[in-house]
Amino acid sequence: MKKILVVVLALVMVAGMLAGCSGSGDKDAKTVGVLMPTQSLQRWNQDGANMKTQLEAKGFEVDLQYADNKVELQIQQIENMITKGVDVLVIASIDGSALTGVLAEAAAEGIKVIAYDRLIMDTPDVDYYATFDNYQVGVIQGTFIIEALGLDKGATGPFNMEVFGGSPDDNNAYFFNGGAMDTLKPYIDNGTLVINSGQTDMSQIAIQDWAPAGAQNRMDNLLTAFYADKNIDVVLSPNDSLAQGIVASLKAAGYGSADKPYPVLTGQDCDKTNVKMMIAGEQSMSVFKDTRTLAAQVVDMVSAILNETSVPVNDTETYNNNKKVVPSFLCDPVFASIDNYEELLLDSGYYTADDLK
Ligand code: BGC
Numbered sequence: 001m002k003k004i005l006v007v008v009l010a011l012v013m014v015a016g017m018l019a020g021c022s023g024s025g026d027k028d029a030k031t032v033g034v035l036m037p038t039q040s041l042q043r044w045n046q047d048g049a050n051m052k053t054q055l056e057a058k059g060f061e062v063d064l065q066y067a068d069n070k071v072e073l074q075i076q077q078i079e080n081m082i083t084k085g086v087d088v089l090v091i092a093s094i095d096g097s098a099l100t101g102v103l104a105e106a107a108a109e110g111i112k113v114i115a116y117d118r119l120i121m122d123t124p125d126v127d128y129y130a131t132f133d134n135y136q137v138g139v140i141q142g143t144f145i146i147e148a149l150g151l152d153k154g155a156t157g158p159f160n161m162e163v164f165g166g167s168p169d170d171n172n173a174y175f176f177n178g179g180a181m182d183t184l185k186p187y188i189d190n191g192t193l194v195i196n197s198g199q200t201d202m203s204q205i206a207i208q209d210w211a212p213a214g215a216q217n218r219m220d221n222l223l224t225a226f227y228a229d230k231n232i233d234v235v236l237s238p239n240d241s242l243a244q245g246i247v248a249s250l251k252a253a254g255y256g257s258a259d260k261p262y263p264v265l266t267g268q269d270c271d272k273t274n275v276k277m278m279i280a281g282e283q284s285m286s287v288f289k290d291t292r293t294l295a296a297q298v299v300d301m302v303s304a305i306l307n308e309t310s311v312p313v314n315d316t317e318t319y320n321n322n323k324k325v326v327p328s329f330l331c332d333p334v335f336a337s338i339d340n341y342e343e344l345l346l347d348s349g350y351y352t353a354d355d356l357k
Pocket of ligand 1: 173289
C-alpha cells in the first residue's frame with residue numbers, strides 16, 4: 001500500500017513538472033513573427049493588431065513589424081526574426097517575388113512560413129497561404145457594375161469606363177483584375193462598356209504600391225486625354241486606396257455636380273475614409289474583408305503547425321507561386337454599399353458610429 005502511494009505521489013510530481021513546462025506565458029512560449037507591409041493603409045494596422053491580440057490570447061509571443069512599404073526593410077526584419085529564432089513566420093509581403101533568398105534561410109532553420117493575404121512567389125519555402133478569395137473580390141466588383149448600370153436588365157449605354165489595376169508586384173492585383181474583367185467581358189466585347197483609352201493591360205493600368213497619388217495622377221491624365229468632351233460613367237478600381245486618388249482627381253475636374261455626376265466607382269477594404277465616401281455618394285461600393293476572420297484563420301493555422309496537427313486549408317489548386325501550388329485557406333469577401341454598411345460594419349462591432357463621422 002505504501003509503495004503504491006509513493007508511486008502515485010511520484011507520478012503526480014512528474015505531471016506537475018510537465019504542466020509547468022508547457023504552460024503559456026513562461027519562457028518556453030513559442031514566438032510568432034508577424035510581418036505587415038505598411039502602416040500607411042488602414043487595413044494593415046488592423047490586420048497586425050488583430051493578429052497580435054489573437055495570437056497572444058492563445059499564449060504565443062508575438063514579434064510584429066511593419067516595413068513602410070520598403071522591400072529591403074521587410075527582408076531585414078525577416079532576417080532578424082530568423083536570427084532570434086522565431087517558431088513561425090506570418091508574412092504579408094510587399095514584393096511577393098523578393099523573398100526567395102531570405103525564405104531559404106528560414107527553411108534551413110526549420111521555420112514554417114504562412115503567406116498572409118498576398119501569395120509569396122517564386123519560392124518553394126512558403127508552406128501555407130491564408131487570404132480572401134481574391135478572384136471573387138473582382139467578380140463582386142464586376143457584378144456590381146453590371147447591376148448598377150442595369151446591363152442585366154437590357155441597358156445598352158454605351159457607357160464610358162476606365163480600369164485601374166493594383167500594384168504590379170502584388171499577386172492579388174492580377175486576381176482582382178481577372179475576376180472583374182472576366183465578369184465584364186461580354187459587355188466590353190459588345191460595345192456596351194467603352195474603354196476610351198484602350199488601356200486594359202496590367203502593364204498600362206497598374207498603380208505601384210497601391211498609392212492613392214499614383215491613381216490620382218493616372219486619372220488626371222485619362223480625363224485630360226480622353227474625357228475633355230465627354231463624361232466618364234464607370235471606374236473599375238480594385239481597392240479603396242486607389243478609389244481615394246480617383247475621387248480626388250474627379251473632384252478637381254468638376255465631377256459631383258448635376259451635369260457631371262460621379263461615375264459608378266468600385267473599391268475594396270471598407271477603409272473608414274471610403275465608407276465615409278460611400279455615405280457622401282462619391283464611391284459606389286466596397287468589398288468587406290473582415291480582418292478579424294482572416295486573423296482567426298491564421299491563428300488556427302499557426303496553432304496547428306506548432307501542435308503538429310493537420311493545418312486547415314480549403315483550396316489546394318488555385319494558388320501556384322511558380323514553384324508549387326501553395327495549400328490555401330480562402331475566406332469569403334462580402335459586398336458592401338450604403339445599403340448594408342450599418343449591419344456589416346457597425347452592428348458587427350468592426351467600427352463604431354464615431355469612426356464614420
Ligand atoms: C490586399 C487589399 C489591399 C491592397 C493594398 C492587397 O494585397 O488584398 O485588401 O487593398 O493589397 O494594400
